[in-house]
Every structure is written in C-alpha cells, then in structure tokens.
Amino acid sequence: MRRRPFSVFLLVIAIASGLVVLLGYWINLPALATLRDLFVRWAAILAGMAVLVGILNLLYVHWLKVSQPKPGGAYSLALLIAFVLTFLVAIVDTPTGSWSLWIFRYVQLPVEASLLALLAITLLVAVFRMLHRRFDWFSLVFIGTAILILVGSTYLPEVNMPVLQSLRTWLLQVPTVAGARGILLGIGIGVVATGVRILTGSDRPYEG
Amino acid sequence: MNLSAWLSAEILGLGFLLTFALLFYIFYYWKHRASYQKELEELRRIDAFTRLRKTIGQAIENGRGLQISIGSGGLNGIRGAAGLVSLSMLLVITQKSCKGDQSPQVTSGDGALASLAQDTLHKAYRLAAVESNSKASQNQVTGITPFSYAAGAMLTILDQPLQANLLAGNFGSEAGLLAEAGERSSQLVIAGSDGLPAQSVMLATADDALIGEELFAGGAYLSAEPSHAASVKAQDILRWIIILIILAGVILKLAGAL
Structure with a gap:
C-alpha cells in the first residue's frame, strides 16, 4: 500500500518527536533536554484535551439513548443529570470546594467502593465457574493457593495457625515474587517491542 | 571500575x-x-488467538457483533503500549468482521485512546473497501475512571446480542466485572492485560486469558502486519x-x- 505524501510527512514528524524525547534521556545536551521537556508538556496538554473529548463522546452517546427511547434510557438520563449537577457545583464552588468534595466523598467513593465489593463476590463465583470450565492441575493449584493466602491472612480469635501463616509468607515472598518478576520482564520486552514498532512507523494501526 | x-x-x-x-x-x-503463512505456523500456539480467529468467522455467520474493550490506560507512559497493541488488534478484527451485519463495538476509558480507536475503525473500513456504517455509539468512552469505565462498558456488553467479548489493553481488577458481564450474556470472553492484578482476575473469569506478554503478540497471531x-x-x-x-x-x- 502506498502512503500519501501528507501521511508520510506526519509519520516523519511523529518519529522525529519520539526520537527527540527518547534520546533526551540518554544524551546529556541542555538543548535536547529542553526540547524533550517541551514535547512532554505538549503531550500532557493534548492528553488533557483528550479527556474533554472523551467526556463529550460519553455525553453524546447517552444523549442519543435518551432522545431515542431504548431500554436502559433511564440510566443515561441519570448520568446526564448527575453530570450537569456535578459540573455546576464544580463551577460555582471550585473543584476543591466543600460541596465538590462532598459529592466526591459521599457519592463517587461509595459507588466505586460498592463496585469493588461486587467484584469480590464476582471473583468468588468465577472461581467455582473456573473449576467447572477447566478442571485441571493448573486450576487446582491456582484455587488452592488463593484459599491458602486468604485463610493465612484471616485473623480468627483463639485460633493460632503459625504454620499456615509461615506458608502464606513463603508463598508471597518466594514463588509469587519469582513468578511476578518473570511476567513483568515479559511485559517489559513487549512494551519495548511495541515502542520500537510504533517509533519506526512499521506498525501504524490508525490513519493519522 | x-x-x-x-x-x-x-x-x-x-x-x-x-x-x-x-x-x-x-x-x-x-x-x-519467506512466506508469511509459514512464519505464523512457526509461532508457538496460543489457544486464545486460535479461538478468537474462529469466533470472528462465527460472528459473521451468526450476524452477531463483537465487543472490544481497549481499557482505560491511555497513551501516556508505560501503559500506552497495551493501548497501542489493542488498536492493532482492533484494526485486524474490524477488517475481518466489517463485511458482516454487525460492526464491532468498541469501549474505552480514555479520550485519546477513543480518538485513535475511531481513526483505526475508519482505516479498517477503508482497507476492507467497505463503506463505513459506523454510528456514534460504535466507539464509546464509557467512563474516565477504571470502575466507572467498567460500569458503563458492562451496560454495552449486556445491551445487545454479541458473539464474543474481547478485553485487550490496560485494565486493573475491574476487568473481572467486564468478564462477568460477558459470561452472563453467554458470550465467549477472551482477555489480556499488561497488569498483574488484571491477569490474575482474568485467569479466573475469562474463557481464555492472555498471560504475561501474550497480549503484545496479538498483532502477529491475528496476522496484522x-x-x-x-x-x-x-x-x-x-x-x-x-x-x-x-x-x-x-x-x-x-x-x-x-
């Protein structure tokens, strides 16, 4: 596929900017460091703008759901009303004002905490489903370890389980750390691979 | 020294x-x-991608769509790599499935990622020589914090008959809620993330989980580039x-x- 001249121009700008930021971390040149910091600041501003674009997209999709009555439209209406109220409070009272913080503390935090609680139940159900779906040694080890860690972390009055607690500590400090480091190294290589592909323009999923 | x-x-x-x-x-x-097909055969087998390739075909045959959740990691910092990989996978999946009745549904938790996803959808339609029938709701930002994103994406997953639910990108433990929503609506759930907590949750909740760096091999296994x-x-x-x-x-x- 032939690239259009404008898209090649954009690609060159993207690669050059990426290289400047990357080299700024290794080559100790004041001019390069200044340019790197400038690019990073621009990226932060663009990311901030992207949050606004995301919010507008969210509002537009929910507005469409309200204007063309569909099942679940009431949730969309609730979202729009909550957004307008929160936005007005933040404008009048400033985002760090007492009313804004009240909304954050007594609405957003409890809602997110209840989702976290729901996740705990979901995971419990998922463990039983996992046994049904894949009954093999790997699943048994996974579930057995999870139960051991949970029981080892629980405080039961009048019950002293030093062996279980030592086993839990050993599991967390030896096999878990070893496995996690192995996975993190793999992820690190994957991140470098993706970075090189994007930086050299050999992988470009979007148009630009 | x-x-x-x-x-x-x-x-x-x-x-x-x-x-x-x-x-x-x-x-x-x-x-x-060398022949690219031969290259693919030389790669070690990852069951999740084999099932995903089959599922794309089944979705077209059954006239059902696919839901692709690309996470809420954004593009800044180390988490951006998972987001970019999810866009590569989105490009291939959309190219393959856009000839069916239903286009893939994309949800994200970050504005920048959503903008690039929109651009990726356009590119996929152009490469597949199919006129874009995308609606505004095809690519949605469902929330800008991890749990609000999951809550919004769960509604999208439960809202319509879908063949499969693919979670690919940066997730935390909220991935469990998304996988559970897919499971409840009898969809195949394939999930991969660059985060350790998400990977352990996905292992328990998804039909097929991508562990370690398997997510970053997504493009190769779906034969993107x-x-x-x-x-x-x-x-x-x-x-x-x-x-x-x-x-x-x-x-x-x-x-x-x-």
Whole structure:
C-alpha cells in the first residue's frame, strides 16, 4: 500500500518527536533536554484535551439513548443529570470546594467502593465457574493457593495457625515474587517491542 | 571500575533497546523472503488467538457483533503500549468482521485512546473497501475512571446480542466485572492485560486469558502486519538473552565478582 505524501510527512514528524524525547534521556545536551521537556508538556496538554473529548463522546452517546427511547434510557438520563449537577457545583464552588468534595466523598467513593465489593463476590463465583470450565492441575493449584493466602491472612480469635501463616509468607515472598518478576520482564520486552514498532512507523494501526 | 557501577540502568536500557531494534530489523527484512503463512505456523500456539480467529468467522455467520474493550490506560507512559497493541488488534478484527451485519463495538476509558480507536475503525473500513456504517455509539468512552469505565462498558456488553467479548489493553481488577458481564450474556470472553492484578482476575473469569506478554503478540497471531511476526521472534530471542544475563549474574554474584 502506498502512503500519501501528507501521511508520510506526519509519520516523519511523529518519529522525529519520539526520537527527540527518547534520546533526551540518554544524551546529556541542555538543548535536547529542553526540547524533550517541551514535547512532554505538549503531550500532557493534548492528553488533557483528550479527556474533554472523551467526556463529550460519553455525553453524546447517552444523549442519543435518551432522545431515542431504548431500554436502559433511564440510566443515561441519570448520568446526564448527575453530570450537569456535578459540573455546576464544580463551577460555582471550585473543584476543591466543600460541596465538590462532598459529592466526591459521599457519592463517587461509595459507588466505586460498592463496585469493588461486587467484584469480590464476582471473583468468588468465577472461581467455582473456573473449576467447572477447566478442571485441571493448573486450576487446582491456582484455587488452592488463593484459599491458602486468604485463610493465612484471616485473623480468627483463639485460633493460632503459625504454620499456615509461615506458608502464606513463603508463598508471597518466594514463588509469587519469582513468578511476578518473570511476567513483568515479559511485559517489559513487549512494551519495548511495541515502542520500537510504533517509533519506526512499521506498525501504524490508525490513519493519522 | 566495579562491573555493577559501570552497568548503570541507562546503559542497560540503551543496550536492551538497540539489541531489540537490531533483531527486529534482521527478522523484518529476512521475513520478506519467506512466506508469511509459514512464519505464523512457526509461532508457538496460543489457544486464545486460535479461538478468537474462529469466533470472528462465527460472528459473521451468526450476524452477531463483537465487543472490544481497549481499557482505560491511555497513551501516556508505560501503559500506552497495551493501548497501542489493542488498536492493532482492533484494526485486524474490524477488517475481518466489517463485511458482516454487525460492526464491532468498541469501549474505552480514555479520550485519546477513543480518538485513535475511531481513526483505526475508519482505516479498517477503508482497507476492507467497505463503506463505513459506523454510528456514534460504535466507539464509546464509557467512563474516565477504571470502575466507572467498567460500569458503563458492562451496560454495552449486556445491551445487545454479541458473539464474543474481547478485553485487550490496560485494565486493573475491574476487568473481572467486564468478564462477568460477558459470561452472563453467554458470550465467549477472551482477555489480556499488561497488569498483574488484571491477569490474575482474568485467569479466573475469562474463557481464555492472555498471560504475561501474550497480549503484545496479538498483532502477529491475528496476522496484522509482517512487522508483528518479526517483533515476536525478536522478543523471543531477547527473552533468552535476559535469561542468560540473569544466570550469568547469579554465577558472578556467587563467585564474588559483583
């Protein structure tokens, strides 16, 4: 596929900017460091703008759901009303004002905490489903370890389980750390691979 | 000078990056002389991608859509890589499935990622020579915090008959809620993330979980671009180099040289 001249121009700008930021971390040149910091600041501003674009997209999709009555439209209406109220409070009272913080503390935090609680139940159900779906040694080890860690972390009055607690500590400090480091190294290589592909323009999923 | 003092993090990082780039280009140009299908067959089997390829075909046959959740990691920092990989997968999946009745549904938790996803959808339709029938709701930002994103995406998953639910990108433990929503509506759930908590949750909740760096091989296994196959091969060699360096480090430490 032939690239259009404008898209090649954009690609060159993207690669050059990426290289400047990357080299700024290794080559100790004041001019390069200044340019790197400038690019990073621009990226932060663009990311901030992207949050606004995301919010507008969210509002537009929910507005469409309200204007063309569909099942679940009431949730969309609730979202729009909550957004307008929160936005007005933040404008009048400033985002760090007492009313804004009240909304954050007594609405957003409890809602997110209840989702976290729901996740705990979901995971419990998922463990039983996992046994049904894949009954093999790997699943048994996974579930057995999870139960051991949970029981080892629980405080039961009048019950002293030093062996279980030592086993839990050993599991967390030896096999878990070893496995996690192995996975993190793999992820690190994957991140470098993706970075090189994007930086050299050999992988470009979007148009630009 | 002491060896450990000379091998600073910056020197190691630069060496790591240059080695990968060198290996990548060797494989990239060598690959052009070989058949790409043969390259794919040489890759080790990952069940999740085999099932995903079959599911794309089934979705077209059944006239059902696919839901692709690309996470809420954004593009800034180290989490951006998972987001970019999810866009590569989105491009291939949309190209393959856009000839069916239903287009893939994309949800994200970040504005920048959503903008690039929109651009990716346009590119996929253009490459597949299909007129875009995308609606505003095809690519949605469902929330800008991880849990609000999950809550919004759960509604999208439960809202319509879908063939499969693919979670690919940066997630935290909220991925469990998304996988559970897919499970409740009898969809196949395939999930991969660059986060350790999400991977453990996905292992328990998804039908097929991508563990470790398997997510980053997504492009190669879905046959996106020749560069992906070269990248996977370079990654494999680099992994062996790191294993050898770790072993050498252990031996040198035992010998008292470090």
